[in-house]
Amino acid sequence: MILAMAVKTVFVTCGATVPFPQLIHVVLGKALLERLSDAGFRRVIVQYGKGYEAEFRKRLNALECVPAKCSLADSTLGITATGLCCGFYAPGALEVIGLEYSTRVQDIVGLAGLVISHAGTGSILDSLRSGKPLIVCVNDKLMDNHQQQIADKFKQKGYVWACKPCESEVSECLSRSQSETLIRFPQAYSARFENDLKRLAFS
């Protein structure tokens, strides 16, 4: 376990339900993998979302990853029966782990030194509540959703770095994440709120 912690890990999550091909495309691009490797990362864990397994494997193959046994136990990753794939990206010896959906996202976030996430509030909270540096990537192909607004708001507050799913922008955020620190995300406990709840309930 101590060994597992020591491996500098980046966790990429597209959310559990809607695939986000553009983000996967950027992350599994040679350029970004090399940048990650240069920044000292040795493991990339990608939660690619429902129904994207075949496509993900295809991309791993295209990278000529050396198939390998995953260095993390199933219990750590909390995977469902399907969807685990794993390989080593040769030049940087970067381990790439893909999974469709994890029931233990919080544990994976705990392993990570950096999280790159879609702009869903659930995923954003998973990272920020664990105090992990977070790059938020907006899925601009989704119609009528609030991802752009959320990303802008969190970026404006200085809680995250935000970008579009293209190589140059993700790279830029990556290098900023290696030199800057984010503003601490405020805690969710409000004594005022609890007191108002009590007043409502007990009076």
Place this chain on the structure above:
Amino acid sequence: MNMEYLCVALLLVYVAYTVRLISILPFFRSYTNGSDVLESEPIERKGPLHVFLFLGSGGHTGEMLRLVDNYKEMLLAKGNTVYVGYSDDKSRSQFIRQVTIENRACRFEYYQFKKAREVNAGLLTSLASVLQTIIKSLAIIFKVSRAMRGKPRLVLLNGPGTCCVIAAWFKVIEWLDLFQPCSNIVYVESLARITSLSLTGRILYWIADLFIVQWEELCLTHPRARYYGLLV
């Protein structure tokens, strides 16, 4: 002569129910925003709390679980009863995994609600399923509101559509039963709503006893909304 008495009686009933309706809807109640004196005084806990909450699936369930966890000292105190409404089994098992097994000192009851609207359903099927939801949920809400009656109680909602039906039934029961105490409905708008309310939010703005937004900007356009910072 008899006719006149009947008219007077009907008029009285009408007036009573109109007054009752006005008194139970929070919109007609005066409200204080932010800085009342009472805020500094801690409120005494008077016996175990009865909490109804609804798990709306996906992101709604996620936020509700965080909310419950953040305020568990109050919501999941020893001896409390928690009535868990849910519409999909995934939310229920998530709740059991994250909340129930770690809080053995509370009593949990589970109630399944039919989803108000399935995605991609036709108009007629939608209508039929909404009607079914409305009728089936009455039985549950009736039972729960009887169980919570007279005890310290809270109803926690955070979306989606089924919450409107739930809140409406709580208030209808309050309205028709002149002696039913306030249901104490608390609605927490989703973290994802920054500049405008969700449809559920827009409806519950008129019904919830405490209406909460998580971004301050929404208070400007919705004066009844309260803001306590991020709660999830």
